Amino acid sequence: MPDVASSSSASASPPPEESWRRVVDASTRRPVVAFIVSATVWLLIGSLLALIASFKFQFPDWWTQQPWLTFGRIRPAHLNTVIYGWISMAGVGVGTWLWARLLKTELRGQWLLLLSVALWNVGMVVGTIGILAGYSRSIEWVEMPYAAFAFIVPALLLVVVSFVQTLRKRHVHHLYISVWYLGAAILWGPFLLIAFLLPIYSGVPEATANWWYAHNILGLWITPPGLAAAYYFIPKVIGRPVYSYHLSYLGFWTLALFYNWAGVHHLVGGPVPQWLETVSITFSAMMIIPVIVVAVNHHMTIIGHFKKLKYSPTLRFVVFGAMSYTTVSLQGSLQSFRYWQEVTHFTHYTIAHSHLGVYAFATMIAFGSIYYIMPRVTKWEWGSPRLVSLHFWTTGLGVGAYFTALTIGGVLQGFQMLDPDVAFLTVVENTKPWLVVRSVSGTLMTIGHFVFAYLLYRIVTQSGTRPEGPTYFYPVPEGTFEAAGGNGQPTGTAREVEAESDR
Amino acid sequence: MTYLPLLAVLLVLVIGAATTLTVLFYAGSHGYFRNLKSGAYVIFDEDEPVGEPQDQFFREAESDGDSSAPAA
Numbered sequence: 001m002p003d004v005a006s007s008s009s010a011s012a013s014p015p016p017e018e019s020w021r022r023v024v025d026a027s028t029r030r031p032v033v034a035f036i037v038s039a040t041v042w043l044l045i046g047s048l049l050a051l052i053a054s055f056k057f058q059f060p061d062w063w064t065q066q067p068w069l070t071f072g073r074i075r076p077a078h079l080n081t082v083i084y085g086w087i088s089m090a091g092v093g094v095g096t097w098l099w100a101r102l103l104k105t106e107l108r109g110q111w112l113l114l115l116s117v118a119l120w121n122v123g124m125v126v127g128t129i130g131i132l133a134g135y136s137r138s139i140e141w142v143e144m145p146y147a148a149f150a151f152i153v154p155a156l157l158l159v160v161v162s163f164v165q166t167l168r169k170r171h172v173h174h175l176y177i178s179v180w181y182l183g184a185a186i187l188w189g190p191f192l193l194i195a196f197l198l199p200i201y202s203g204v205p206e207a208t209a210n211w212w213y214a215h216n217i218l219g220l221w222i223t224p225p226g227l228a229a230a231y232y233f234i235p236k237v238i239g240r241p242v243y244s245y246h247l248s249y250l251g252f253w254t255l256a257l258f259y260n261w262a263g264v265h266h267l268v269g270g271p272v273p274q275w276l277e278t279v280s281i282t283f284s285a286m287m288i289i290p291v292i293v294v295a296v297n298h299h300m301t302i303i304g305h306f307k308k309l310k311y312s313p314t315l316r317f318v319v320f321g322a323m324s325y326t327t328v329s330l331q332g333s334l335q336s337f338r339y340w341q342e343v344t345h346f347t348h349y350t351i352a353h354s355h356l357g358v359y360a361f362a363t364m365i366a367f368g369s370i371y372y373i374m375p376r377v378t379k380w381e382w383g384s385p386r387l388v389s390l391h392f393w394t395t396g397l398g399v400g401a402y403f404t405a406l407t408i409g410g411v412l413q414g415f416q417m418l419d420p421d422v423a424f425l426t427v428v429e430n431t432k433p434w435l436v437v438r439s440v441s442g443t444l445m446t447i448g449h450f451v452f453a454y455l456l457y458r459i460v461t462q463s464g465t466r467p468e469g470p471t472y473f474y475p476v477p478e479g480t481f482e483a484a485g486g487n488g489q490p491t492g493t494a495r496e497v498e499a500e501s502d503r
Numbered sequence: 504m505t506y507l508p509l510l511a512v513l514l515v516l517v518i519g520a521a522t523t524l525t526v527l528f529y530a531g532s533h534g535y536f537r538n539l540k541s542g543a544y545v546i547f548d549e550d551e552p553v554g555e556p557q558d559q560f561f562r563e564a565e566s567d568g569d570s571s572a573p574a575a
């Protein structure tokens with residue numbers, strides 16, 4: 001463990017040098033598998049709820065006899081299951097593995113994390129049933145009743161305790177950029193949730209706090225693990241360090257300073273003080289800085305290695321997610337402006353944007369990360385490259401079609417709603433074709449999710465014959481993954497590069 | 504209607520910014536931003552060096568003749 005040896009703040013004896021990765025990975029096995037499997041179950045539930053909600057646009061009289069099957073309950077149930085059940089739990093699962101790996105120490109508080117998974121799942125069951133039974137709080141992104149958060153908040157705090165314990169026992173001095181992102185999310189996530197659950201808001205202030213929270217939970221809780229994973233897996237899979245490590249720090253700190261102020265742009269045009277909206281729009285525009293920085297860094301890191309996307313599932317999913325991050329973030333900055341909101345507010349455009357963020361960016365990176373992590377914690381390989389490929393294309397094409405259709409349909413819808421000569425029912429009729437695409441693309445994504453769940457089941461249970469070699473989409477030609485090189489960058493370990501720099 | 508509760512959000516914003524700046528300056532003064540060039544290499548080492556992609560779980564294990572041992 002050369003970098004461990006070179007670190008100055010080693011707090012305990014490191015694991016044996018030759019096997020430290022094996023020891024560290026083994027320490028994360030149970031919590032990581034528990035979080036990822038639970039997340040996938042909630043992904044399936046959330047997907048089915050989404051499909052029901054979407055098909056109601058084509059068949060509005062379908063399943064309306066039972067109150068719990070109406071759109072007003074199914075749709076928020078979908079939102080909460082995928083946000084708190086799927087992507088949050090998947091983020092903690094991936095983050096847990098990365099945390100121990102990057103701190104080069106065994107995971108501490110494994111049982112705390114297992115207790116956290118249990119509490120989290122109970123909270124999700126209570127919350128989902130609560131929404132479907134009519135006990136929604138009617139606050140978007142936080143519809144689950146308080147009883148659900150009585151389980152989820154302690155679950156989050158247990159994760160914090162485990163992460164802090166592991167951090168204190170780290171065997172590295174330098175904290176890799178992914179550690180900063182993960183540490184920040186672990187600090188910001190529970191902080192945001194607790195601040196918003198305080199029973200002090202009502203009326204317009206509640207709406208303001210609602211969108212401050214909802215926007216931040218995306219940007220400061222869901223986004224950081226995604227970027228942390230991209231900063232780790234892209235360099236690792238292609239065997240080349242990040243293009244500019246300085247830029248990565250600039251990106252992190254500008255995100256940390258700017259993002260928190262951006263959420264109120266969701267209420268542009270609403271009964272919110274103008275100055276509050278203007279401050280929010282200003283910070284939204286300033287977010288262009290971290291976005292460009294991250295985009296340049298990821299692009300310049302992968303440049304020259306694009307052919308590897310053909311073979312590596314991890315790389316393909318993660319790069320898809322990283323490119324989506326750039327798109328969704330630039331779109332987010334631009335659409336915060338008042339003239340843009342005049343058209344797109346209250347249209348399907350917003351739904352397209354949120355799926356580009358939570359799905360095309362965060363979810364795709366989560367899939368890619370899981371494809372890398374699971375073989376290392378289960379000591380088994382993925383069962384079928386064809387099914388992995390099917391998973392990629394159904395989800396990739398699905399979210400692509402979803403985003404394109406609802407963006408175009410939403411903009412047209414916005415212009416028509418601004419036109420006093422167009423009757424509202426005409427606007428509704430004109431959105432129908434785009435909503436059909438929504439249902440078809442949602443079906444594609446759901447098929448992908450079931451394929452992924454099947455693959456996950458196979459690898460967790462170590463089913464079938466043990467696959468030989470790594471899972472690639474195609475047989476890799478000799479030399480493709482050889483001598484990736486630094487492409488002009490220094491080669492060697494951190495210690496050797498540091499010594500070279502000092503000379 | 505009172506906007507007083509918004510003070511809670513504004514307070515969180517200010518506390519958040521202050522905390523972020525404090526951590527930033529603390530990290531800077533404690534050397535976390537020194538040798539950033541080498542920092543990018545901490546995910547690589549002798550058994551997973553630069554130039555060798557790490558997407559190949561069983562690669563080393565197979566070459567060792569022990570298919571049960573992970574290589575990464």
